Amino acid sequence: MQYMTDRKRAAGAGAAHTGTLQHWFMTVSGIALAVMLPVWLYLFGAAIGGTRDQVVAAFANPFTAILTALVLVVSMRHFAKGSAVMVEDYAHGTARKAGLIFVSSLAAVIATTGLYALIRIAL
């Protein structure tokens, strides 16, 4: 049983039904990525061009492994939510539903594949 009035439940939700949650999520994840990316870009860039042993050694480093995992998860959630807005802008009806499912799934598949590779390398 909910004691909140209908008005209270609707307040702040707006036409999007979720208020400013999406925007706030993009701000939070964006700032997190802004902090992590300069260091991660350097580590990732330095690993490119190495032999397999060198690449595995680079990503087996705990700092590199944890940072890469964080960048993967946060950036894929950032992509899924940002891309969902584009789908909502341009597609309607069934195409919108299919698009939303697609971008969310794509982000999940990429993040999980990357995490699997990282775990296999680092552990």
Place this chain on the structure above:
Amino acid sequence: MAKATAVSKRVDRPLSPHLQIYRIQMTSVSSILTRITGHALMAGVILGVWWLLAAAVSDPYFAVANAVMMSWFGKLVMTGSLWAVWYHYLAGLRHVLFDARLGLEIKTAEMLGWVCILGSVVLTVLTIVIV
């Protein structure tokens, strides 16, 4: 009947600005580029994750993925992604500024657009030089 009315009425209506004659602005272009770079980045992410997966799995698999990564195509994708990530980075920071009600004057906003475009090129070159 209703259809005929709609057609005759359409002739009288003023046309909205047409895309071909619409003067593009720095503010709109830099905003559209944010969306394009954000999505185009997926090419670099997919190549990078595939390459990492190959490194985790086996020598022959890594040989294939690394050959793609080190080919002109892989280098093109990675260099393009590097520029895209820096552009998206600067444009994202600009959004944080806008959210704080800063830089919303038209002159400042247009200047910030140029900062994103030129800054991303400078940062891309710097990254390539450093890494």
